[in-house]
Amino acid sequence: MRKLSDIGEFGLVDIISEEFEECGGSITRLGEDDCAVLKLNGDYLAITSDLLTRRTHLPDFMSFEDIGWRSVAVNLSDLASVGCKPLWFNLSMALPDLKEREFKNLIRGVRTCLDKYDTCYIGGDLSEGSQIFLSGTAVGRNLYKNPLLRSGSKVGDFVCLTNEIGFSGVCLEYMKNNITLEDEEKQKVFEEFSRPQPRLEQGIEISRDGGHSAIDLSDGLVFSLHQLAEAGDVGFEISMNKIPINRRVLEISERENLDLMSLLRSGEEYELLFTTSNEDLIDKIEAKVIGRVVEEPNVYLDGKKIKKAGFTHF
Numbered sequence: 001m002r003k004l005s006d007i008g009e010f011g012l013v014d015i016i017s018e019e020f021e022e023c024g025g026s027i028t029r030l031g032e033d034d035c036a037v038l039k040l041n042g043d044y045l046a047i048t049s050d051l052l053t054r055r056t057h058l059p060d061f062m063s064f065e066d067i068g069w070r071s072v073a074v075n076l077s078d079l080a081s082v083g084c085k086p087l088w089f090n091l092s093m094a095l096p097d098l099k100e101r102e103f104k105n106l107i108r109g110v111r112t113c114l115d116k117y118d119t120c121y122i123g124g125d126l127s128e129g130s131q132i133f134l135s136g137t138a139v140g141r142n143l144y145k146n147p148l149l150r151s152g153s154k155v156g157d158f159v160c161l162t163n164e165i166g167f168s169g170v171c172l173e174y175m176k177n178n179i180t181l182e183d184e185e186k187q188k189v190f191e192e193f194s195r196p197q198p199r200l201e202q203g204i205e206i207s208r209d210g211g212h213s214a215i216d217l218s219d220g221l222v223f224s225l226h227q228l229a230e231a232g233d234v235g236f237e238i239s240m241n242k243i244p245i246n247r248r249v250l251e252i253s254e255r256e257n258l259d260l261m262s263l264l265r266s267g268e269e270y271e272l273l274f275t276t277s278n279e280d281l282i283d284k285i286e287a288k289v290i291g292r293v294v295e296e297p298n299v300y301l302d303g304k305k306i307k308k309a310g311f312t313h314f
């Protein structure tokens with residue numbers, strides 16, 4: 001009998017999807033987008049859940065405040081990727097017997113992130129547990145009746161990223177392979193990892209100014225390119241030299257002999273990958289064009305197909 005690790009995260013989502021009919025009011029299908037998007041009285045609402053566990057998502061260098069921040073940010077990033085403004089947030093927690101101060105710091109991190117993005121805390125649940133386990137749920141609304149779905153890419157569109165990437169990959173290399181980082185580099189890498197910035201402003205502008213599709217990079221650039229291309233039944237032609245890898249990341253990679261492709265697969269980054277034909281939008285939000293949408297399915301990097309690989313659970 002197969003076990004979950006033989007089936008993998010996406011196989012498991014398929015098993016769940018087979019069990020349920022399409023849901024009235026939902027314009028997304030189970031497993032296909034970063035959020036469920038629901039049409040209600042002419043409005044588009046988005047709802048998403050993302051969870052964090054100590055072993056998989058929360059390295060020891062993170063403070064309790066960082067952990068609280070991150071539990072909100074990863075959920076708001078999903079709302080950003082469908083171009084929705086966050087409204088409400090709910091957090092369920094299983095916790096070991098922490099010190100009161102640690103718990104208060106965690107909650108302060110939650111509050112700081114919610115305040116930054118003008119989102120209201122509305123409830124949750126608490127249980128004791130052997131390890132930290134935080135499951136957030138966020139609800140948002142699309143102001144422009146143009147929720148960004150993964151399926152919307154059009155041939156000829158520009159393929160874009162909202163900002164530079166790369167720190168999460170360096171962080172993973174540091175933790176897995178113990179690469180050498182100077183103190184200041186280490187501090188920057190840890191900070192970038194601990195405080196992801198959901199790209200809500202850009203996501204909302206992309207939706208307003210006619211963006212066609214979007215996804216966040218939580219599973220890594222390479223994986224997300226494949227997911228976005230597949231969902232739109234199109235292909236992407238990407239130029240390696242256009243991918244905006246942070247200058248300091250490049251310096252570290254060169255010095256430590258890191259493989260750039262593995263950095264692009266690392267995941268746990270929260271920039272948006274999106275498609276649009278609107279060059280004014282790209283200029284306005286200072287997005288970086290990394291390639292074009294083409295008819296031929298698959299993802300081509302400098303003309304060569306790249307394998308769909310990234311982080312998956314189980």
Ligand SMILES: Nc1ncnc2c1ncn2[C@@H]1O[C@H](COP(=O)(O)OP(=O)(O)O)[C@@H](O)[C@H]1O
Pocket residue numbers: 013016030031032033034035036049050078218219
């Ligand atoms: N337990 C589940 N039940 C139904 N759908 C799920 C479940 N877990 C994941 N999914 C769906 O699979 C897709 C990918 O999930 P996830 O990796 O969490 O998305 P994201 O990377 O955008 O946070 C989403 O559409 C999500 O709703």
Ligand SMILES: Cc1ncc(C[n+]2csc(CCOP(=O)(O)OP(=O)(O)O)c2C)c(N)n1
Pocket residue numbers: 050051056057059074168169171172175193218219220266267268311
């Ligand atoms: C510092 C660090 N540790 C571990 C990883 C490996 N990793 C890549 S993606 C990922 C989890 C992605 O989060 P997930 O729970 O799939 O988020 P979602 O896609 O649901 O938003 C992990 C642990 C990493 N990239 N960086």
Ligand SMILES: [Mg+2]
Pocket residue numbers: 218219
């Ligand atoms: Mg995932």
